[in-house]
Amino acid sequence: MTDISTNKVDWRALWATGDLARFCFVSLGILLHATNETMVATVMPAMVGELAGVQLVGWSLAIYELGAIVAGAAAGRLVSYVALRSNMMAAALLYGVGALVCATAPSMELFLAGRLIEGLGGGALVSLAYVSVERLFPRSIWPQLFGIMSAIWGVAAFSGPMLGAILTELLSWRWAFGIFTLGGAVMALASFIVLNTPEATRPKATSGKAPPFPFAALGCLAISVVLIASAGVDIALLRSSLLMVVGLIGLFLFFRIDALKPLSRLFPSRLFSWRSPVGAGMTMVAAFSVATCSFGVYGPLLLTSLHGIPILTTGYIIAAESIAWSILSILVANAPPQRERLIIVAGAMMITAGIAGFAYTVPLGSIPLILLCALLQGGGFGIAWPFLTRVIVASAPNSEQTIASAAVPTMQRIGYAVGAALAGIIANASGFSEGLNREAAANVASLLFLAFVPLGVVGCLAALRMSARANRPMPAASHL
Template sequence: MGGNKVDWRALWASGDLARFCFISLGILLHATNETMIATIMPAMVGDLAGVEFVGWSLAVYELGAIVAGAAAGRLVSYVALRSNMMVAALLYAVGALVCATAPSMPAFLAGRLIEGLGGGALVSLAFVSVERLFPRNIWPQLFGIMSAIWGVAAFSGPLLGAIMVDLLSWRWAFGAFTLGGAAMALASFIVLDTLGAKRPQAATGTAPPFPYLALGCLAISVVLIATAGVDIALLRSSLLLGLGLVGLALFFRVDALRPGSRLFPSQLFSWRSPLGNGMTMVAAFSVATCTFAIYGPLLLTTLHGVPILTTGYIIAAESIAWSILSILVANAPLERERVIIVIGALMIATGLAGFAYTIPAGSIPLILLCALLQGGGFGVAWPFLTRVIVASARGDEQTIASAAVPTMQRIGYAVGAALAGIVANASGFSGGLNREAAAGVAGWLFLAFVPLGIVGCIAALRIALPSVRSQEAVG
């Protein structure tokens, strides 16, 4: 294979292409499961009750994925890639089985945590596998295919959940993932039979230390915030929320003080640099926009009797808009990137604010429009935002900066899910799931996150300011 041109026929003949397709299955399993939860939620809550724990279903999954994703990249230095992949797939299968057979919401949440650990590890190991098992000259093409797989999973997950609920049961959806995880664990032993996959990486150098303390702070913080939303009581809930937010600040502080294991670059939230504004934008929009995916289908089916398959199509449309607009703006000139970031931010904030009116009203065309604006805004802004963040990081921190964007998104989703639980339960769901409670929740749930949408827009505008822009060269 000369240059960067990929000889796909030779890659297939060598068995490397089949290995790559297999490795990418881990991304498909994780991302499909992550997005499927939205459309099975109404049926699951109807069966298990515990609507006050709905926000936890995403929060604990993302927590597991964050911890396992950070761990997996380091574990390959001590344990063979094949063994890591087998354990991750088995963890995923066990978690899915616990979810499929859960008699109650707490048992279901335990399964989601185990699933998140397995799924997060599978994704991290997929990226490690590309670097370990394939020639450097074809990495960009392989990473591009992995991004496409993620996009397919993002819109197929909600549809899969809706179809399974319509035809069989929400439990069968997790049953399918149990089989998928078990099959992947078995196949890992057979397919990953190369020397690179069977030998630990320790010979190439020592692994960076694992951020135990920082991730411990993060896990405790998210659990405290989520717990504040269960059985709402003013003093208790306020205290738990306050402690959770202090814990989050401590997480970022501990991470900054440990350069050997840090997850984020310096100047993380500094409004004087493009990197700080960019990461502020990522954090604000990630926290603010996860509410529709968690509660949208539940509210639409309870309030307006919208078929679950219709809600699946709406969430899928949001993901499709993200993918299509991301492709359409990919070749825009770099001098326009900051204007494009601002346009994307305004689209996201408009979609978020629009949900506060359209979901209580029940207008499917307007809800679809808001979903397209929100998803399309991410598609427009995110590629350029990531480039600005990485380009403005210090030279020795650019690798950390590129990995920090998806990590911050996951943290945002986990924190946003926990905060959404507080808002939803405080505005009606603490008393159970019924039409009156859903009507109270529908408006407040989205209005409560509009201020964060405004913060995201301000951060985007600051990225476009000449005074902040000039800092990129200094960074």
């Protein structure tokens, strides 16, 4: 299927065996998850107008990602003793049920409950897609497959804002969620039909018994994210500071507990150690996932409230970011291995430039400049992520490569949840907790992005460190 000398994939052979079709189908779980994830931003102004609760806007993403984290971790464990097909069907049905709850919610609180259920289903679908690549395909074509997955993510992220904006304008924001109810049911049925290979219908366990489920670690993580998110609701100096500090301590304990439980570990060893490509790469994933949440969560609200920019226009801007992600991801997928370092570092710098640029362009209200920042951010992810994922998984010990493949999207989910919670704190502290109006939006617009620039710098440094170690020649006597 792969020409080793040219690092090119024989797509015809993959199609003839049916593996390519199965890969594309499995990746559709990313389509459902990412479309829903990005759609919320464009329906948020209309939804807040009907349900109220602007102070809970940050929770709409944080609670979704929290569910995705728990389910993603569970899926990574369950595939060891429950068939991939069964996992996929259950995840799709759960996703559809959550979408139905969101579509019919009479209040923001019930809507958030639906988002939690949706996150459980969507997170499992994403994790299963990444694990499928590691288990079903040879390592030599991982960059190409991860590149396709990035492209699918970009297409989904493009369709989400557009779908939300169009349905909100023509019908109602509730119809936007109703479509995903049908999508979940259809994917559950299709999973039963399409995933019919032995690898998909039989579990692949490394031992005779199921690995333990990380209840303690995930419980600690859930409490931590909820505490951080709660710090941004009804801002009070002592209360909010205490909740934030305790939440951050909880995150530290989560990673510590995970490291001490090798049989139920969610992340590879030496997770944040910059002495290995895995540690530096996971640091890069975490930093950029936290730092890039602000525009997706609050961008449409700010642009609509501050400059009167229509929802459909904000949908186009977010869609353009996703298009850049998809196109550049495809363009660099076949780049030679010796170019990986340059590509990863260039992507990190583009992302950081986009984050910093939003701090100037969003208050200014210049649509061309805002679009440029969106293209930088999306394009940076597009060129860096396929190679970043390959380096992390390939650099992990053989016994941890399945864990590493599921850890990348899990770390993204953690970053998004924490980033959304922190963005909510900044936005509410700057005036959003008192109501959605132009004055509050003006106070929020610049600070909301500047606060995350230092994390962008951390991501760039991690990219430099990871790519340097990933390209360091191995000693002649070493063996894999």
